[in-house]
Amino acid sequence: MAKATVQGKSPSLAGDRSVTVAAVVVIIMICALWSVTNPWPGFTTLLSTPNTKFASKCVTSRDCAGDLRHDPPETTFYDDPNLSYTIEKPVKKWDDKRRQWLKRHPSFAAGAGERVLLLTGSQPSPCKNPIGDHLNLRFFKNKVDYCRLHGYDIFYNNVHLHQKMRSYWAKIPLVRAAMVAHPEAEWLWWVDSDAVFTDMDFKVPLKRYEDHNLVVHGWPKEVYEKKSWVAINAGIFLIRNCQWSMDFLEVWASMGPHTPNYKKWGQTLRSTLKDKLFPESDDQSGLVYLLLKEREKWGNKIYIENEYDLHGYWLGIVGKLDTFAERYVTMERKVHELRRRHAEVESESYGGLREQYIEEGGNNSSWRRPFITHFTGCQPCSGRHNPSYGGDSCWIGIERALNFADNQVLRKFGFVHSELENSSAVSPLPFDFPA
Ligand SMILES: *[C@@H]1O[C@H](CO)[C@@H](O)[C@H](O)[C@H]1NC(C)=O
Ligand SMILES: *[C@@H]1O[C@H](CO)[C@@H](O)[C@H](O)[C@H]1NC(C)=O
Ligand SMILES: *[C@@H]1O[C@H](CO)[C@@H](O)[C@H](O)[C@H]1NC(C)=O
Ligand SMILES: *[C@@H]1O[C@H](CO)[C@@H](O)[C@H](O)[C@H]1NC(C)=O
Numbered sequence: 001m002a003k004a005t006v007q008g009k010s011p012s013l014a015g016d017r018s019v020t021v022a023a024v025v026v027i028i029m030i031c032a033l034w035s036v037t038n039p040w041p042g043f044t045t046l047l048s049t050p051n052t053k054f055a056s057k058c059v060t061s062r063d064c065a066g067d068l069r070h071d072p073p074e075t076t077f078y079d080d081p082n083l084s085y086t087i088e089k090p091v092k093k094w095d096d097k098r099r100q101w102l103k104r105h106p107s108f109a110a111g112a113g114e115r116v117l118l119l120t121g122s123q124p125s126p127c128k129n130p131i132g133d134h135l136n137l138r139f140f141k142n143k144v145d146y147c148r149l150h151g152y153d154i155f156y157n158n159v160h161l162h163q164k165m166r167s168y169w170a171k172i173p174l175v176r177a178a179m180v181a182h183p184e185a186e187w188l189w190w191v192d193s194d195a196v197f198t199d200m201d202f203k204v205p206l207k208r209y210e211d212h213n214l215v216v217h218g219w220p221k222e223v224y225e226k227k228s229w230v231a232i233n234a235g236i237f238l239i240r241n242c243q244w245s246m247d248f249l250e251v252w253a254s255m256g257p258h259t260p261n262y263k264k265w266g267q268t269l270r271s272t273l274k275d276k277l278f279p280e281s282d283d284q285s286g287l288v289y290l291l292l293k294e295r296e297k298w299g300n301k302i303y304i305e306n307e308y309d310l311h312g313y314w315l316g317i318v319g320k321l322d323t324f325a326e327r328y329v330t331m332e333r334k335v336h337e338l339r340r341r342h343a344e345v346e347s348e349s350y351g352g353l354r355e356q357y358i359e360e361g362g363n364n365s366s367w368r369r370p371f372i373t374h375f376t377g378c379q380p381c382s383g384r385h386n387p388s389y390g391g392d393s394c395w396i397g398i399e400r401a402l403n404f405a406d407n408q409v410l411r412k413f414g415f416v417h418s419e420l421e422n423s424s425a426v427s428p429l430p431f432d433f434p435a
Contacts, residue, residue, distance in 0.1 A: 066184060067107035076101045077180075085177040087162060087253045094179075094243040101183040108184040114206055116238070117185035118147055119171070119178055121157035122193045122381060129383030131395065136381060138402050138423075139193050145409045146197040149347050164258040168234070168283050172253045179241045191372070192235035194380055195311070196401045198321075199369040200408040201351030202308065204238065212303040213240040214248065216287070217311035220304050223291050229269070229276040232291075232304060233311040234284035235374060244301060251298075255286040312370040314378070315389070318397035321404045321420055324369045329434045331357050339432060344412040373401045399423055 077083055077097040084091070091097075102109040120143055127133045140156060147154040160166055161173040171190050178188050187206065209215050218232030239245045255265040257280075265281035269289055276285050290298055309317075331354075332338045338354055358368055377386035378394035385394045400420040407417055415426045 072104050074104055076104060085180050087173045087176045090250055091246050094246050098183045112184055113186055115185045116152055116187040116189050117178060117182050118152055118154045118189045118191060119174060120191045120193055124159050127381035129381060132381040135398060136193055142196050142402060142405050146200055149200055162258060165256055169256045172249055175239060176249050185241055187238050187240055189238045194375040194378060195236055196373045196405055198373045198401055198405050199371045201354060202371045209303050213242060213244045213301040215303045215305055218304045219306055223288055227273050229273040229285040229288055231288055234287050236311045236372060248298060252286055255281050309370040309372055311374045312372055314373050314375045314397050317370050317373050318400050321400055333434050
């Protein structure tokens with residue numbers, strides 16, 4: 001089912017590629033401005049003006065939970081028998097439909113512009129790798145922890161919503177269904193199962209993407225000049241819940257295995273992207289291809305991010321985790337406020353406080369904890385991995401990253417993994433650590 005990954009880009013490019021087995025997770029966060037293409041005066045004002053009464057009630061996503069017990073009798077798009085959640089049946093006028101739903105559900109309209117749903121998942125059957133399911137559980141725990149700390153919802157999928165769209169294509173039908181299932185969410189955030197949040201404090205700067213509908217990690221030069229299939233990483237992306245995205249997903253999916261042109265797409269992609277070595281059409285190459293060939297149509301709404309690790313290539317990270325930890329400890333030794341014990345729900349405010357010292361401390365990627373560490377090429381579930389990764393390096397790296405992240409969580413429970421490579425060993429954290 002999962003195709004062996006073809007790897008082989010320099011670590012500095014972080015241009016590796018994960019082939020995540022049919023898995024899909026959805027998290028809901030909320031937090032972006034209403035799409036600029038939606039000049040609906042009432043809500044536009046409501047959603048884009050931080051100072052309105054409504055919006056100010058809603059400082060974090062947690063405050064904007066919405067009324068879970070209310071569904072008014074008036075009909076919405078859900079009452080249309082022609083509405084489909086599947087990728088094959090296009091949805092039209094989605095922006096209007098979504099807006100109308102929000103109007104009928106005002107408790108969700110508050111904060112809707114910034115609400116995010118995180119999606120992730122894994123294959124329907126047990127992993128072949130004996131530790132694969134355990135690792136998947138821990139990968140999921142890491143995402144749940146991140147979402148809880150920031151007041152986000154999360155959805156974990158482990159079925160194929162489209163029988164033919166498996167492996168790395170499986171996320172597209174999931175994202176499509178999630179858009180319809182979650183009109184209250186402005187952004188859907190797909191995160192591959194083998195990606196670890198290694199900075200629990202960092203928040204995606206949604207404001208930066210106000211004028212964009214798709215955010216993906218990558219390097220524009222590698223796309224437009226080198227035409228490389230690893231110029232971006234499609235294993236982690238944010239996509240706005242809007243008509244543009246409905247249309248885009250349809251076009252993107254049309255290169256996938258459920259279409260009669262699948263084989264041909266494989267050839268086209270391989271001849272366009274010279275460093276693509278395997279014959280099948282894959283989602284990531286498809287995305288690069290659309291950027292290259294239909295730049296006018298899609299490119300101006302796609303934000304290629306590389307100022308922080310929305311996708312950080314694991315090989316360049318796992319060996320430095322102890323150094324990152326030490327730098328943060330040094331920082332906390334100097335600032336009493338940063339090491340003050342606090343409730344877990346107060347974490348975001350301490351994250352904000354820490355930010356100022358990170359900026360003073362150097363403010364660059366060699367200093368800051370990587371946001372997301374992505375184990376591209378490792379395939380923890382199947383147990384196969386890119387042969388260039390020697391021995392157990394994938395599994396050891398994963399354990400280190402998971403424990404590094406877990407330390408940021410456990411700390412608020414008063415404990416710490418003293419060694420990143422031993423998941424079972426924890427010790428209590430002394431008061432005022434690390435004074
Ligand atoms: C559903 O689609 C059919 C066929 O396209 C059309 O005839 C019908 O009017 C549609 N129903 C609604 C409620 O839009
Ligand atoms: C660090 O980055 C932030 C945001 O990009 C910027 O505002 C700040 O001035 C930078 N600090 C240093 C010391 O470069
Ligand atoms: C980034 O931070 C490191 C560690 O503090 C420092 O040695 C390095 O000079 C910084 N690089 C830049 C470009 O600021
Ligand atoms: C990991 O920690 C546990 C509990 O402290 C200990 O029993 C075990 O021997 C350690 N394993 C290794 C490989 O050090």
